[in-house]
Amino acid sequence: MDIFTFLVENREILKPIYGLLIGLICFIIVLRVDKIFRLSLHQGIRYFRNAFVFYGIAFLVRYILGALINFGYLSGDYFNLVTLVFKYFLIMAGFFLLQSLIWKRVEGPNIDCRSSLVNPRIFIFYIMSFVIIFLDYFWKTHYFIFLSQIIIFTMASGVSLINYYNGKKEHGFLKFYFLAMILSLMAWILNAVAALFEWNQMIILIVSGINVITFLLFLYGVVYTTRLR
Numbered sequence: 001m002d003i004f005t006f007l008v009e010n011r012e013i014l015k016p017i018y019g020l021l022i023g024l025i026c027f028i029i030v031l032r033v034d035k036i037f038r039l040s041l042h043q044g045i046r047y048f049r050n051a052f053v054f055y056g057i058a059f060l061v062r063y064i065l066g067a068l069i070n071f072g073y074l075s076g077d078y079f080n081l082v083t084l085v086f087k088y089f090l091i092m093a094g095f096f097l098l099q100s101l102i103w104k105r106v107e108g109p110n111i112d113c114r115s116s117l118v119n120p121r122i123f124i125f126y127i128m129s130f131v132i133i134f135l136d137y138f139w140k141t142h143y144f145i146f147l148s149q150i151i152i153f154t155m156a157s158g159v160s161l162i163n164y165y166n167g168k169k170e171h172g173f174l175k176f177y178f179l180a181m182i183l184s185l186m187a188w189i190l191n192a193v194a195a196l197f198e199w200n201q202m203i204i205l206i207v208s209g210i211n212v213i214t215f216l217l218f219l220y221g222v223v224y225t226t227r228l229r
Contacts, residue, residue: 008201012070018208019063025215026056032226043107044100046116051096052218058089080137087133087145094152095125097181101159146192153185176221183214 007014033049036042065082068074099106099122106121116122128148135144160178187210194203 004202004205007205011201012067015063015070016067018212019059019067021212022059022063022215023056025219026052026059029215029219029222030056032222036226043103043116047096047100047103050116051093051100054089054093054096055215058086058093061089062086084133084137087136088129091129091132091145091148092125094149095129098152098156098159099125101156101163142195143192146188146195149188150185150192153181153188157181157185176217176224180214180217180221183210183217187211187214 029052030049033045033052037045037049061082062085065074065078069076069079069082132144132148136142157178160174160181164174164178187207190203190207190210194200194207197203
């Protein structure tokens, strides 16, 4: 039995492990980044932290509750709700990552936001995320979330590259940031391709692998940065 066959045949068992792994990585990132934010009060770091709060919730909801549904511990009636919640938090996480890069251009350097979760600019993201999942649900598709995330990570990759070449002391972390954005973009493009080919299992496994590498890259970048403080 080759590794691909093994992973496909045991995918339902591996999904909650995958979800827990991503959730754990997000938890560690949030704790470490929150310490940096409390020291610096940097708004971009605040949005970066929020992104991984949302990513952690998204993956835990999808793969832990999804496993409970698959194994019969939770009614299958909740599957659509779990999918919608997963999509919503995933889209919001992407918006927060982009916002962590462009916040100065959007808000200005002297903005006084008492909350990074509830403010007029972020409220726009909440509405856009709702519209995207509504369109997917109404047309019984996933292409609106794919398109939105491909656009978001194309923009984020471009901004990350510019920041990397313009950065100074932050070069080390910005390098990890840019690579992670590129990998995220690749994962979303491959997700869309997998959907076109009726959820090709090989592509889905590749996407899962890229996701793990991406989150580990973010974690390494955060650990690398906090170690220097």
